[in-house]
């Protein structure tokens with residue numbers, strides 16, 4: 001369970017407050033206007049950014065000053081963070097340790113996670129020889145291998161077309177949340193949240209609100225969400 005305890009994060013004139021608990025083993029979407037602070041909040045949880053006030057706790061252990069590599073966290077960014085000069089296997093391997101040497105015992109495990117994401121036989125390719133969707137899968141394989149309980153997704157699938165994005169979201173549910181990982185994902189698309197998120201955190205006007213059950217939130221959107229989505233944004237949701 002992740003707890004943001006009276007967090008205040010400031011960057012220049014920008015300030016964001018967060019004070020809530022995120023349920024373990026669930027998918028929680030972060031949604032809100034551009035510049036509202038969604039990436040900032042993930043950075044603070046991952047440890048790339050120090051909060052000005054408050055604490056970050058995982059299972060009641062204070063990790064506020066823990067270095068990013070020692071946190072129970074894997075993070076996936078939009079560019080997938082794949083190193084172009086390394087093979088898929090080496091890129092995935094970096095989920096375990098910052099070393100390129102793959103010891104024999106790890107090969108089977110790497111092949112297993114590649115199979116889980118549908119990349120069987122592609123271990124020796126370079127990322128440039130993969131499609132965009134396959135690159136996303138390789139990045140997801142690294143998260144699977146890293147085996148950390150909290151996974152933060154900062155719009156990693158936003159450059160994919162609708163069908164590929166839907167496939168990746170379904171993989172997130174089946175390979176991460178279904179085995180008990182806690183997933184927090186930034187998205188601009190309410191349909192993403194409706195597809196896989198159990199709860200939604202609305203980030204707006206300097207506050208990351210406590211998570212609300214996804215269908216309850218979209219059934220009865222608060223003014224800040226309605227304003228963000230606009231009438232056109234709400235129509236497809238209300239139709240479903």
Ligand SMILES: Nc1ncnc2c1ncn2[C@@H]1O[C@H](COP(=O)(O)OP(=O)(O)OP(=O)(O)O)[C@@H](O)[C@H]1O
Pocket residue numbers: 011012013014032033034035036037038039040041
């Ligand atoms: N290094 C920085 N110094 C000062 N302000 C910053 C810095 N980095 C980000 N900001 C500001 O912090 C605010 C939050 O940015 P952030 O990237 O977290 O928003 P976001 O909700 O993820 O936006 P988007 O949806 O566009 O990705 C923005 O107003 C941004 O201009």
